[in-house]
Amino acid sequence: MTTSDDGLCGIGELAEQAGVTVKTVRFYSDRGLLPEASRSAGGHRRYGPEALDRLRLIRSLRALDLSVPVVRRILDEEGAPCGAYAEGGALEAAVAGRLSDVGSELAALRWREAALRLVQECAPGERPDRLRLIGTVSVPPSTAPLVRFWRGWLPPRMPARSTGAFLEVAVPRPPDDPAPAHVLAFARLNALVLAPCPGTARPQPEAHRVAGARGAAVLYEGLAEAYELAGVQLRRDRSPSPGEALDGFVGAYTGAYGVRDTPAFRRRLAGQLAADPRIDQYWELVAEVITAPGRRAEPTPGSAHDWLLAALVGETGAAQPVV
Structure with a gap:
């Protein structure tokens, strides 16, 4: 990630490196998922070298349709001493819960498809x-x-x-x-x-x-x-x-x-x-x-x-x- 002499980068540069919009970076920052390292003299947000990896992780978790509060718990656990993703931890629980939800959603879709075909095929x-x-x-x-x-x-x-x-x-x-x-x-x-x-x-x-x-x-x-x-x-x-x-x-x-x-x-x-x-x-x-x-x-x-x-x-x- 390209940075200035102080090792920090601006919100636009971080957004470009991560392939997201500035609005997205601001959204995650405002909700405490992506902490700022500092602010410039003009009040602009500045981020440290670890921000890009953290932002990419946030995007991956959100791509799994995990909510912002759940993502926050996973990030907090991952950043704790001896963190990573322990068995039975926040990430495992979130993935298991989401799999259950997706299973129910798929069951509902398959049922609706069969019901539609039932109506379509009858006299x-x-x-x-x-x-x-x-x-x-x-x-x-x-x-x-x-x-x-x-x-x-x-x-x-x-x-x-x-x-x-x-x-x-x-x-x-x-x-x-x-x-x-x-x-x-x-x-x-x-x-x-x-x-x-x-x-x-x-x-x-x-x-x-x-x-x-x-x-x-x-x-x-x-x-x-x-x-x-x-x-x-x-x-x-x-x-x-x-x-x-x-x-x-x-x-x-x-x-x-x-x-x-x-x-x-x-x-x-x-x-x-x-x-x-x-x-x-x-x-x-x-x-x-x-x-x-x-x-x-x-x-x-x-x-x-x-x-x-x-x-x-x-x-x-x-x-x-x-x-």
């Missing part, structure tokens, strides 16, 4: 309904309405750990790179859980009333394992049949109820489950949300439950469930 007569559906979903999409739906469905006072584990499998995560079909399915799912329920409350399965809060935790833990085993069978195109998955399914209920697994219990359980309220549409839409277009539907807790119930009905000869 003109379908567009009003599609627009209404899309308009009810936040961007990027939030799963909060689905979580609230399930918290109203699950037994009250069920342990938080058990509730959280169930929500992990029951609430689908919107795809990172959605197709128009994903947008439509998620919007319909959102509309389904926001729709008013008949009567004053959602109908609860008999299992909730019998098991109670503590028993429900045992029940849902066992069901999660049984559903996983049934999912393997579904992916293999296996017909519903007795086996490890069905035994685990029945065992979840005997464990929750504190009873023995007998043929009579299995018959009663088959009848009870066949009569329980169903939310098939929810699971059908979940499958559409988590499955790539053109691919075979991925198993869900709903489809696994249906497979296991069909296996139980086949084994016991109970009345067929109404689907």
Whole structure:
């Protein structure tokens, strides 16, 4: 950097060397990011030899879209004794935070692109309904309405750990790179859980009333394992049949109820489950949300439950469930 005899340079010279405008240098100086070494007799700003590197660093940090206060913290840390950029320091935290923000921004853009394509590709007569559906979903999409739906469905006072584990499998995560079909399915799912329920409350399965809060935790833990085993069978195109998955399914209920697994219990359980309220549409839409277009539907807790119930009905000869 060209300097005068005293080793200092003016604001115009510094701006030229850094490739920025004088206004930019003045802006950073006024905000304390670029300290002046002194002022000339005429009141003009003068900068020391280190100012050029500092100004270039400021530009690099601002190019990452870091705010002025964040840049100030990074500069203060870098200039401290044994400074540089320590692990877990201001720079690392700022970059991690900005990456998270950019990820959310990209997710929102991908969702908007898929939503625009959904409107563009549908028949003109379908567009009003599609627009209404899309308009009810936040961007990027939030799963909060689905979580609230399930918290109203699950037994009250069920342990938080058990509730959280169930929500992990029951609430689908919107795809990172959605197709128009994903947008439509998620919007319909959102509309389904926001729709008013008949009567004053959602109908609860008999299992909730019998098991109670503590028993429900045992029940849902066992069901999660049984559903996983049934999912393997579904992916293999296996017909519903007795086996490890069905035994685990029945065992979840005997464990929750504190009873023995007998043929009579299995018959009663088959009848009870066949009569329980169903939310098939929810699971059908979940499958559409988590499955790539053109691919075979991925198993869900709903489809696994249906497979296991069909296996139980086949084994016991109970009345067929109404689907």
